[in-house]
Amino acid sequence: MRLVRLVDQDRPEIRFTFEGQECAARAGDTLLTAILAGEGSFLRRSEFGDGPRAGFCLMGACQDCRVVVEGRGPVRACVTECLPGLVVRRA
């Protein structure tokens, strides 16, 4: 999945780490936006072996967009702000 940045993207660049790779995002991105508008493709693998997932409701209800933030544990990527220096991996 590739989110397309369309409008309102003139915001300062920030850096964070996803799956061990340093990535660029923009101030005000959610983790879901930061990962999926970049090279992240997906957010986690289903624990039942049916493949990658990348969120669904984008409003904090479906719990499908879980990622793990170092020092904080599992969070919903769609309602968690991407802050400079966060270290994030797939759940």
Added chain:
Amino acid sequence: MRVAVVGAGPAGVRAVEQLVRAGLRPLWIDEAPDGGGRIYQRPPAGFAREARALYGLEAPKARALHAALDALKPAADWQPDTLVWDIGADPRELHTLHEGQVAAHGFDAAILCTGAMDRVVPLPGWTLPGVTTLGGAQIALKAQGCAIGRCVALLGSGPLLWLVAYQYMKAGATVAAVLDTTPFATKARALAGLPHDPATLAKGLYYVARLRAAGILVAEGVTPLAIEGDGERGVSALRWRDAKGRERWLDCDAVGLGWGVRPEPQLADLAGVPIRFDAVQHNWVPQRDAMGRTPVRGIYLAGDAAGIGGADVAEMAGACAAQALLADAVLPVDAALTGRLQRRLQRQARFRAALERAFPFPARLAAAMPDETILCRCEAVTAGELRAAAEPEGPHGAAPEVNRAKAFTRIGMGRCQGRVCGMAAAEVLAARLGCDVAEIGRLRGQAPVKPLPLSAAPEREAAA
């Protein structure tokens, strides 16, 4: 008197406004950082779009609601970024989570304005990266300035389908197609009831006309078949059947889907409010009177969580629920305001009933989903596994209702608690058992209504 309001969307804002006007200082809790609800959600700081670009024709209402919200914050005990995950009956407490810390807040009366989310019909491939709800597709654009893909198919039925398509087109996204499962004739018949709210009707017709004029493929009476793609690369196409029965293939890299919305009544459920099947809305709706009073003393409901009505209704219902609370507490009320709002709400109810007839939930589509479809995306339970739970020859006998089926199959037992799959699961089970979906029941709410980190679990839970 300790009064709490949960939610800061249109209903919550107008409820708090009335309480503050009456001299109360309510505890006001919202899960989002900046209120507004989903409809009037504001982007984070640093985004520059004007209200007109964000909310289109609803911009004046959005601006007015934001102004009220911001003015009311200092007049209330405003607690944003805070999840209410349980509601205790004795003692009366709201259990909250904020920045990883749990807390309990006693209250005497509460107005629950917990909103709604998309009503979904799963189809093969809907768990692929690139598939979101229509509401999700809209939030990506509104709150993040992003489209969910380079070439987006929009599928479902209801006003949101057309609104999202229009907003995507205007923002410069490529809309591959707008596929409406409702046949044109169904909508045309229901139009007879729509002039109760001519402005809303005119807006809808305007969106459809603009999409067609832009040359976007628009089809009605379609049957979705499957979303194609692979997990690593995501969506590559949508397979569907047109109204004439021809199978069609649409190249796209994202799909937004949804069939109207359903209440999020979990806190009302946990507070003991009876929840009933509303055949017109085709939704499970908590019991309340026209003012938002529930059979549980001190619990009031407003907004889409109390039955789907949309944002305008939510604003009026929020004010009414607050007036009901004030009246029951023998505090000064504004009878003229209540009278005016109740008359407008009655007109809106007639419009809403026509809208439900125009965009009916496609129960048959849900009931007919192929066995291999992942129905419960949290637990990866297929429609076939659920149907097996309805067989009398099974190890436990046939599950007669949806909570038993949950125990047999884990359907709806995952992290979303059946918010996403519950309605479609009930249709699958009802069709297999040959009974009405109202008899199948609904997945009962459980605390916590959303997952808590283990580190935040209360001591007594941890010790159990």
